[in-house]
Amino acid sequence: MKFMNKKRFASSVLAGTLALSLAAPALAANNTTTNIAGSYADIPIAVVVPTTGTAQINPYGLPVSITKSNDSTVDLTGQKITTRPLSVKNQGAIALELGVSSFIVVPKGDVSVAAAADNNKAIKVDLEVAGLDDAALAIASDNEKLDDLLIDRFAAVATWAGAQKLAAPTAAKGDTAADITAAKTTNPMATLGAATVKGDLTTYGKDSIALFRLTGDLAQEPATDPWKETDGFESTIVFKFTPAAPTAGDATLTLDNTTLSAGGSLTATFAAGTSGRSVVAWSWAKAGGADITVTSAANDNKATVVEGSVSTGDTATITVTATLDNGATLTASCVYTK
Amino acid sequence: MKRKVLLCVLTVLVLFCSTQPAAALLSNERGTVIEGDARLPIIRVVVPTRAEVLINPYQMPVEIDGETRREQILCTPAVIASTSDIPLKVSITITGAVKEESDMTLATAPTGGAGTSKSAFVYFEIVQSNSDDVISSLWAKAYDPAKHIPVVPGTPQTRTDIMTLPPMTKDNEVARGGYAQFRLTGDAVWNPTTEWNRKDGINVIVAFTFTPVPYT
Numbered sequence: 300m301k302f303m304n305k306k307r308f309a310s311s312v313l314a315g316t317l318a319l320s321l322a323a324p325a326l327a328a329n330n331t332t333t334n335i336a337g338s339y340a341d342i343p344i345a346v347v348v349p350t351t352g353t354a355q356i357n358p359y360g361l362p363v364s365i366t367k368s369n370d371s372t373v374d375l376t377g378q379k380i381t382t383r384p385l386s387v388k389n390q391g392a393i394a395l396e397l398g399v400s401s402f403i404v405v406p407k408g409d410v411s412v413a414a415a416a417d418n419n420k421a422i423k424v425d426l427e428v429a430g431l432d433d434a435a436l437a438i439a440s441d442n443e444k445l446d447d448l449l450i451d452r453f454a455a456v457a458t459w460a461g462a463q464k465l466a467a468p469t470a471a472k473g474d475t476a477a478d479i480t481a482a483k484t485t486n487p488m489a490t491l492g493a494a495t496v497k498g499d500l501t502t503y504g505k506d507s508i509a510l511f512r513l514t515g516d517l518a519q520e521p522a523t524d525p526w527k528e529t530d531g532f533e534s535t536i537v538f539k540f541t542p543a544a545p546t547a548g549d550a551t552l553t554l555d556n557t558t559l560s561a562g563g564s565l566t567a568t569f570a571a572g573t574s575g576r577s578v579v580a581w582s583w584a585k586a587g588g589a590d591i592t593v594t595s596a597a598n599d600n601k602a603t604v605v606e607g608s609v610s611t612g613d614t615a616t617i618t619v620t621a622t623l624d625n626g627a628t629l630t631a632s633c634v635y636t637k
Numbered sequence: 638m639k640r641k642v643l644l645c646v647l648t649v650l651v652l653f654c655s656t657q658p659a660a661a662l663l664s665n666e667r668g669t670v671i672e673g674d675a676r677l678p679i680i681r682v683v684v685p686t687r688a689e690v691l692i693n694p695y696q697m698p699v700e701i702d703g704e705t706r707r708e709q710i711l712c713t714p715a716v717i718a719s720t721s722d723i724p725l726k727v728s729i730t731i732t733g734a735v736k737e738e739s740d741m742t743l744a745t746a747p748t749g750g751a752g753t754s755k756s757a758f759v760y761f762e763i764v765q766s767n768s769d770d771v772i773s774s775l776w777a778k779a780y781d782p783a784k785h786i787p788v789v790p791g792t793p794q795t796r797t798d799i800m801t802l803p804p805m806t807k808d809n810e811v812a813r814g815g816y817a818q819f820r821l822t823g824d825a826v827w828n829p830t831t832e833w834n835r836k837d838g839i840n841v842i843v844a845f846t847f848t849p850v851p852y853t
Binding site: 344346348349350351352353354355356357358359360361362363364372376377380381382385387400404407408513519526527528529530531532533534535536537538539540541 | 664665666669670673677678723850
């Protein structure tokens with residue numbers, strides 16, 4: 300059988316497709332169906348991350364002076380790898396988990412990167428991230444004090460006590476970026492709290508900022524060849540930000556009664572602790588207890604419990620839920636026994 | 638047509654190049670490049686290359702820098718000063734020898750001026766200070782083997798980590814305690830059987846070693 304030529308065949312297919320496309324809306328209308336178009340709404344990540352930074356191989360831990368806005372200086376001392384202050388700031392209205400999707404250190408000069416420093420020029424390099432939780436930092440993003448406060452926090456030893464670490468992958472002397480398998484972590488290295496955004500004004504939360512640095516270890520006096528000015532490295536870090544589930548922090552929710560019988564009332568009490576959170580909505584729910592009724596005014600932290608006349612033993616778990624201003628929820632329960 | 642093709646290829650290449658860095662990062666990723674260089678300590682100590690020592694057994698008046706002095710072993714002022722950016726431990730090796738033409742000897746303990754052999758006891762003293770001037774009051778009153786280094790002919794005498802000089806100030810000046818004055822001093826037999834003469838004398842080499850102290 301002689302088949303139609305290719306051009307004619309393609310033309311027929313295209314015509315068919317066009318006809319199908321045009322006919323679809325009419326068919327949908329006749330069948331009273333609803334088309335729901337689903338598309339991915341990209342989550343806007345509003346973070347401030349420095350594109351560059353500087354560090355030093357500093358075998359003797361010489362002081363590196365950081366000058367503050369009032370010309371006073373803060374010294375970073377005793378660090379064999381010394382990094383000038385670096386920070387990541389969340390300027391968005393949602394909390395973010397900060398992860399690292401790529402971390403490499405490309406050695407320069409005679410340097411190599413290893414899991415542990417040796418007595419020559421193999422250096423160990425770690426990326427450290429310290430999430431801050433400090434009410435003094437809950438200030439406007441353009442506040443002149445912010446940089447100075449961050450310098451102080453960066454220089455404080457205590458800041459780094461709980462820092463998360465990610466070791467740099469090994470790299471031989473002369474390796475290029477292409478030769479190195481990047482390190483990464485699936486666990487968040489910090490959670491950056493949401494900022495409050497009102498118009499052009501962004502105010503950080505007390506936990507919206509994390510500091511980061513390169514640190515590590517190296518030989519003070521390499522056995523075979525002293526340190527030279529040509530020795531160094533170039534590190535590239537790619538931070539990954541994903542929305543964090545909102546948390547209540549140390550806020551708590553309690554009921555005045557955890558058990559109840561013969562009717563009564565319940566009052567929920569919210570304590571913010573140091574979280575800075577507040578309740579935006581209350582709701583009550585009941586599980587079990589068909590003959591037990593819980594009533595509450597709309598969006599109220601108080602409820603009244605009434606039992607019916609059916610004289611059978613009955614229990615219900617009454618739960619109050621407080622929705623916080625950041626979307627986190629807290630619950631408390633009372634067991635009612637009839 | 639060739640021109641158009643070339644233009645298109647170039648445009649595509651330009652677009653590709655200019656979008657490459659952005660394409661490497663996802664919308665929820667941000668990158669930082671940290672340049673690391675080597676910070677090496679600056680070791681900078683001014684050390685006099687030469688000083689004069691005089692054996693003055695009869696305690697004749699000798700004028701040095703406008704000051705009349707009468708010690709039996711006299712030394713011209715000598716001070717070291719550190720403008721390093723790191724603390725330095727100072728170690729010293731003293732090597733001494735009697736001049737070839739001399740028949741004097743070097744004693745291994747103070748003579749107290751007594752005796753009949755033509756002998757002198759010479760020791761090295763160094764004291765940390767805040768000034769580039771020699772301050773006489775800082776010198777010890779007497780020889781102390783724990784602090785001083787005797788000049789022993791032919792046998793180098795070394796003391797390690799005898800002091801630590803602080804780093805320079807933030808104004809790049811010598812810090813307090815960043816100076817150290819040193820001298821050779823001692824005593825000599827007052828009236829030896831063979832009299833002291835112009836041929837008598839010693840040569841002493843003072844070698845300083847400066848070791849950086851890491852910050853912790």
